[in-house]
Amino acid sequence: MNTLKSNWYRINPITVILSFFIVWFVFAFLIYPNVNTIYETFFGTGTFSLEPVEKLLRSDRAIGSILNSILLAFILVVTVNLVGVSLVLFTNYFDIKGANVLKISYFSTLVYGGVALNLGYKLVYGENGPITQFLLQLNPHWNDSWFSGLFAVAFVMTFACTSNHMLFLSSAMRSIDYQTIEAAKNLGASQFTILTKVVLPTLKPTLFALTILTFLTGLSATSAPLVFGGREFETITPMILTFANSSSSKDLATVLALVLGIVTIIVLTFMIRSEEKGNYISISKTKTSIVKQKINNKGLNVLVHIIAYVLFVIYSMPVLAIIIYSFTDSLAISSGMISLDSFTIDNYLLTFSSIEAIRPYLISLVYGFLGSFIVVAFCLLCAYLMKIHNNLLTRTLDYSLMIPWFLPSTLIAVGLSVTFNTGQWVVFNQVFTGTLWLLLFGYIIVHIPFTLRISKSAFFGVNQEVEDAAKNLGANAFYTFIKVILPIIMPTILGIFSLNFIGILPDYDLTVFLYHPLFEPLGITIMNATGNSASADTKALNLVYTVILMILNTLILTTVYGNWRFIRKRKRG
Amino acid sequence: MITFENITIKYDDFTAVENLNFEVKDGEFFTFLGPSGCGKTTTLRALVGLNYPTSGRILVNGKDITKLPTEKRDIKMVFQSYALFPTMTVFENIAFGPKVKKWKKQSIEGKVHEIASKVDLDVNQLQKKVSELSGGQQQRVAIARALVNEPSILVLDEPLSNLDAKLRVQLRNELKHLQKNVGITTIYVTHDQEEALTLSDRIAVFNKGKIEQIGTPDEIYEQSLSEFVCNFIGDNNQLTSLVSKYPDRFSLLNQTDFSKFYSRIERLKIIPESDSFDMASDEVMFEGEIIDFEYYGLYTKYSIMVEGTTLHAVSKEKLQKDMIENKKVKIILSQNDILQYK
Amino acid sequence: MITFENITIKYDDFTAVENLNFEVKDGEFFTFLGPSGCGKTTTLRALVGLNYPTSGRILVNGKDITKLPTEKRDIKMVFQSYALFPTMTVFENIAFGPKVKKWKKQSIEGKVHEIASKVDLDVNQLQKKVSELSGGQQQRVAIARALVNEPSILVLDEPLSNLDAKLRVQLRNELKHLQKNVGITTIYVTHDQEEALTLSDRIAVFNKGKIEQIGTPDEIYEQSLSEFVCNFIGDNNQLTSLVSKYPDRFSLLNQTDFSKFYSRIERLKIIPESDSFDMASDEVMFEGEIIDFEYYGLYTKYSIMVEGTTLHAVSKEKLQKDMIENKKVKIILSQNDILQYK
Amino acid sequence: EETEGTASESEETSGAGNSDDALIVYTNSNSDGRGEWIVEEAEKAGFNIEIVGAGGGDVTNRLISEKANPVADVVFGLNHMFFEQLQAEDILIPYAPAWADEVEEGINDADSYYHGLVKQALILSYNPEFVKEADAPESYLELANDEAFKGIYQARDDLGSATAKVIVASILAQFADPEGELGISDEGWETIERYYANGVQIPEGEDYFTMFASGDAPIGTMISGELAAKMEQYDTEPAFIHPEVGTPQVVESIAIVNGTEQEEKAQEFVDWFGSSDVQGAFAAEFNAMPANKEAEGQITDFQSEIFADVKPQEIDWEFVTENIDAWVEKLELEIF
C-alpha cells in the first residue's frame, strides 16, 4: 500500500515543508555542531593529526577505563535485566502478598536518580551506613570500605537502572494473552516451563529495546563509578568530562567519546538485527488479561517472597535514608549515628531561606515542560513521517536522530556552545550562546533518541484502518493526526513526556554549559549550594534538594501520567 | 465417562452456573449450546481444571477430579482464540506438550508429523511462524497441539467463532471426521445453532447458568422442552395470536394448559391460492399474501401476511419476482408440528 | 452512476486487479463477492480513494475521480474492523465527519441524533465509549459514522465478517432495511455467499483480480457462467462421471462442447426405492443408497452413493436414523437444472 | 517601611547607574549567602547587579565559549590560574582600579588585566586527634616520600577543581627543569606519582573535611576561607603544617570582560567592590582574608591567626598556567 500512497503524499506541500524543517534541524543541531567538534579534533592544526589517539593508546588508564566501561555495560545488561524482569514478575506476574506496597518501592528509581541516588546508597552501604555497621558487628575484621570497586558500582547501577523495565516491560507483560498461559498449563507445562518458554519469549522485543538502553547507560556511567568505583574501577565518562573541561585537552575528550560512539553503534546494529529476527506478531483476536500466578511449589514460593522483599528492602533503604537524614544535622549524616536531638528542620529552612529560592524551580519547570513538550512533538512528527514513508531518507533520519546517544551530554553541550557562539550560516547567522534558546535546544537534543524509539513503537501499534477512516471522513493528515492518532497513543506519550520532564529538572552536566546566566535552573542552584565551592558541609542540603525533587517528580508523574489514566477510567466508569 | 454432580460455580457473589448434573458418554460428541454469557465457558473450564467449582464434584470414569490441577488431567483444550504460542513455530507449538512430558526427540518428531498430516498441515507449514498462517490453518494447529497428547477427552471452546462462513463449514466437517476417526470423547462449546445441530451426538442447551435441555439434535430441535430452547435453536412462527383467534381450528392443541404456540418455519407449506389441497385431519389452512422474500440460493424464505400476523416459510422453488408481489397463497400446517409452551 | 474503466491496480510487480470494467447504478445494492485475496478490498479502496489505480479511470456520474484524494470524495466507507476511533465517545465518532466539514454545532447534534435513531442507537449509548459497546452496536456506529455525511455512495468492506452467526443474520437484515429506507448507492464486499445472495441487487464475482460474472443473485446462482462461480456460490453435485458413464440418458446436454456438469444440491429429489414416480421427459433417475446425513434443523442434507459417485440432496423431511442406514433410494434430476462447463 | 526605603534609594541611584541594564557578574564565590550579600550591598551602593554562579572551571569554560557574544560584564572569585587562561584567550580587558595599589605586592596582574580580592591559603594540616605532633609530616614531599604516611593523607584527584590543581602546581613547581618533560624533572614526576599512589582519594559526593575529621584521612589540605565554618560544623580543630618552601596561596581576583557594553559601569563596580571598605566588610562577614591591605582592620582574629604563620610559597604562576593543562593531561593519562 505504501508504494501506491507515498507517490501521492510526496506532493503534499505541508509534508515537504516539514521534511525540510526536520532535515535542517537535524543537520544544524545534531550533525553540524558534533561534526564540527570532531573536525577540530583531527584537523585543528590544519593538518590531519592522530596525536590524541596516540596519546590515549599510550595511556594504560585510558584503555583500562574504556575496557571497564564496556565490562560494566555487559555486566549491567545481565544484572539489570535479571533484576528488572524479577521486579516485573513480582509485581505483574506472580501472586506475591503485598505486591502493591512492593511496587511503590520498586518504582522509586523513577523519582530520583544520578548523584542523589548514589548518595542514598552511600548512606546505607557506606562506611557509616547501617549495613556496614551490621557487618562489622558480625565480623569485627570486616573491611569498612568494602562497598567499592566494580562490585559496588554494578550493585548500585543494577538497582538504579530498572525504571524503564518497570514502565515498559510491565505494560508488555500486561498485554500478554493469558490464554496462552492457560493453554501451556493445560498441556502439562510446569510453571517454570511456562515462564521460560511462553512468557519470557513474548517479552523479547521489549527486552531487546531495554537491553540496548541498559547497555548505553552502563557504557556512559558517570556518577556511580565516581562515587563507588575508586581507583580500582574507573570508567570513561568521568575522564571525558575532565578533558572536556580543559581547553587544551578537548581533543582527547572527543576521541574518547568517539570510542564510546563506535562501541554503541556496533552493539546497536548487532542488536537491531537480532531484534528483527526474534520479532513476532501476536495473533490473538480476543485477548484475556493476565491473572497473577500463585507459585505452586511451597518452598519456591517462600523463596520468591523472600527475594521480593529483599528487593523491597534494597529499593526502600536508600529512599528512607535520604528522607530521614534530610531531617538531621550534618554530624548525624557523616557519622551515621542518629539520636533524638539529631533531628532538625534547619536544612529545609536553609533551602527556602528566601522567596528568590523558588525562582530556579520555576525556571526548571518551564524548561522541563517546554523541553519535553517540544521533544515529544518533534519525535512524534519524525516517527509519523517514518511510518508513512519508509525510504532511504527516513531511515537515514532514524539513524541521525540517534546521534545524541553516541555522545555524552557534556560533549554535546560543548559542541553547541562553541558552535553557536558566532553566527553560523546553518542557523542564518543567529548567535545562540548566551540566549535562553541554547539550553532548550540542548534539552531537546539529548532526549531525542529515547523519545523517538518509544514514539515509533507507539505509532506502529495504531491500526492503519483507523487512520484511513478519518481521511475517508474528510479529515486531512494533520487533523487526523491530532484528533485521531494522538489520543490513541497518548498514554505512552505522556509516560515519555513525564520521564523527560523528570530528567530535565535536576540536570547539571548539560545545563552548566548552556544556561542563560540570568535564568539559573535548579541543577545549577543545587550544585552551587552543594558543590565544591560551598564551604559548609552540604550533604544535608543535598538531601533536602533530593527530597524536594522526589516530591516534585512524584507530582509530575501523578498529575501528567496518572491523571490521564484516571480521567480515562472515570469517563468509562 | 464424565459426570457432573451438583456443580455450582460462583465468581465472588455472582453465580455463573448453578447445580449442573449431567453425564457425557465415552466417545460422544457432546455440545454446550447457549447464548453469550450463559456459563458455557465457565463449565468447560471447570472440567479442564482452569477454575474450580464452588460446590459439587466432577468425576471421570468414577474418579473424582474436581480439585486436580489442569496439568495433571488427561483433558486437553482448544481455546476460543487458539492461544497459540506466538513466539514458536508451528512445529514447536504442536510439540510443546510432548516436550513437557519429555518424550524422546525422535518419537516427538514422528508423532507431530503424524498428527499434522491428520489435520492437513504439510511439512512446509510446520516450520512457519504461527502468525504466517491463515485463520483456518491456525485452528488446525490448535487442534493438533491438543490431539498430539492423545488425551482421553478433548474440549473445544467455540473454536470456529472467529472464522468466516465458508471456512467455518469446511472446518466443521474436518472436525467431525477427525472425531469420528480418532474416537475421542469431545466436548464442544458453541453459540451457533447450526454448528451444534450438525456436529453433535448430544446437545446441552444452557440458559443463565442452568441446563434447559439435554438431547440429540433432533430432540432439541423438534421437541424443544422450553420456549427458550425453541426460540434459540431455530427460526419459528409465532402462532399464538392465530390460535387465540381461531381456537376451534386448532382442536388438537392443549389450549388449557398452554398459552404459547410455535412452529418451525420449514413446517409451513405454501401453495398458490388457486391450487386445491387435500388436507389431512391434523392440518389447518389459512389464506395470506406474500409480502417479502429472501433469496438464499439453496432455498427462498417467504414472508406471508396471514390475518395480521407475519409468518415465514421456506421453499426450494423460487417464484418469479413479479409473480410474488401481493400474491395470494394458502398456507398449510399440521397441528402435530406445533410446539406448545406455558 | 459509478463507472470503472479498464482499472488495473498493481502492488509493485504484483497485479492485484486487472482490467476491471463495470457500472453500478444509482441506488443499487452492489456486491463484490469472491474468495480471500481476490482483490475486492483493493478495488474498493480505489473507489474510495485510499489507493490509486495503476491505470484506468473511475467515473462517478461521468466525472473522473480517479485521482481525487479520499477526503474530497463523496464516498464514505465502513471498514471491516469498523476502525472506530477508540478514544472518542459514540457521539464523537459519528460527529467526526460533520465536525471536519465545520457544520454548525446545533445541526451536527440534530443530525447525529437523527442518524443514531435510524440505526437504533439510543441517547444513552451515544455518550458511551465505543469499547463499551457490543460488536453489533459497534457496527451500527460505524455505519452511522459513514451515513451522517449523507454520502451519495456508501461502501462497506466485509462489515459482518467478525461477528458470530446469529448476530450476522440480524445485522444483515438491519443493513438491508437501512439501505431500502435511505436509498443510497451501496457497494458491499463479502466472501460470504449467503450474505451476497440475500442482500444484493447485483453481484460481481471476483476471482484472482478479475470479474468472472456480474448479475442478479438468481442469475449468479442459477446460471453461473463459469465453473468457478458455480462452485463458489453454492453446494453442487459433480455429475461429470455420471454423464460420461451414461451419455445417452443425458441427451439434452451439449456433450460435445462441454465436459463438466454440475447441479445444485437442492435440485436433486430423493424418493424411497419402492415409490414410483412419474418422470417428465427432461428428468433422469438413478438408484443409490444413503450413506450419511447431516441434520440442520431447517433441513437435512443426505449423502447418497450413486454408481460410485457421492451426491448430496437436501430435504425438509427427516428420516429416522435407523431407517436411513444403507437405505436404497431413487434420485431424480431435471436435465434443465444441469450447469455445463468446458 | 524598610523595603520602601531601599526601593526609593535604588530609584534615586538608578539615574546615575543606568540601572535598567543590570551588570552581569560571573563568579564561583556566591555560595553560603555570599552572593546575596554582595547583591544587597551593591544595591545599597547604587549598583544593579545580577550574580551568575558556577564552579571555577565552569565559569571559565562559559566565558570562553561566550567569547564571541559575551554575556558577563565582570568576573570575580576565580584564582589566577583561571584568570591567566582567560587572559590568554583574550577574554579580559585591562583596567587598573582605584584600589590597585592597596593590594599586596605581586598579586595583581602586571598588565592590569585582573586584581586581587581575597587570599586563600591552602594549608597542609593534620587532625591531632589521630596524628601525633611528632608524627606529622613537614611537607607534601615528605608525604610522598615517606611510606609511613601511606593511606592516611588526602591526595585530591579531582583535577577539574582549582584546589587540586594548585596542590599539583605547588608540588611540581618545586621540580621545574627546562630540560624535563613538560618543564618538570623526572624526579618531580616520580614524586607526584608516589604522592598520588600513596594518598587517599576523595570520592564524588564526599567532603574532604568529613574524611579529615573522621580520621579516614587525617592529613590534608585546608582552605583558609572555609575553615571557620567547617571547624564549627565538625567540631574539629586542625593543626597546621608550615613547610619550608611555604604554603601555596591563591588569590581570588576580579576583572572586566572583553566586549562588555557597560564598561564604565563595570569599572565603577570594580572600584567599589575591591575597595577596602567593602572588602573589609566582606572579610568580617564571611571570615575571608582580603588582599587589600587597607582592609586589614576588619579581618577576623581567626584569619589573622591563620595567616600570621603562613609563609607564601613562591610559585611562577606564568609557568604553571602555561603548563597546567598538559600536566593534568599527563596525570590523568599516565599517572592515575
Ligand SMILES: Nc1ncnc2c1ncn2[C@@H]1O[C@H](COP(=O)(O)OP(=O)(O)OP(=O)(O)O)[C@@H](O)[C@H]1O
Ligand atoms: N472472571 C470472571 N469474574 C466475574 N464474572 C465472570 C468471570 N468470567 C465470567 N464471568 C461471568 O460469568 C458468566 C458466564 O460466563 P462464561 O464465560 O462462562 O459465558 P459463556 O457462556 O462462555 O459466554 P460466551 O458465549 O460469550 O463465551 C457471564 O455472565 C460472565 O459475565
Ligand SMILES: Nc1ncnc2c1ncn2[C@@H]1O[C@H](COP(=O)(O)OP(=O)(O)OP(=O)(O)O)[C@@H](O)[C@H]1O
Ligand atoms: N500492501 C500490499 N502489498 C502487496 N500486496 C498486497 C497488498 N495488499 C494486498 N495485496 C495483495 O493483493 C491481493 C488482493 O488483496 P485484497 O486485500 O484486495 O484481497 P481481498 O479480496 O480483499 O481479500 P480478503 O477477502 O481476504 O479481504 C492479495 O493477493 C494480497 O496479497
Ligand SMILES: [Mg+2]
Ligand atoms: Mg465462552
Ligand SMILES: [Mg+2]
Ligand atoms: Mg479484503
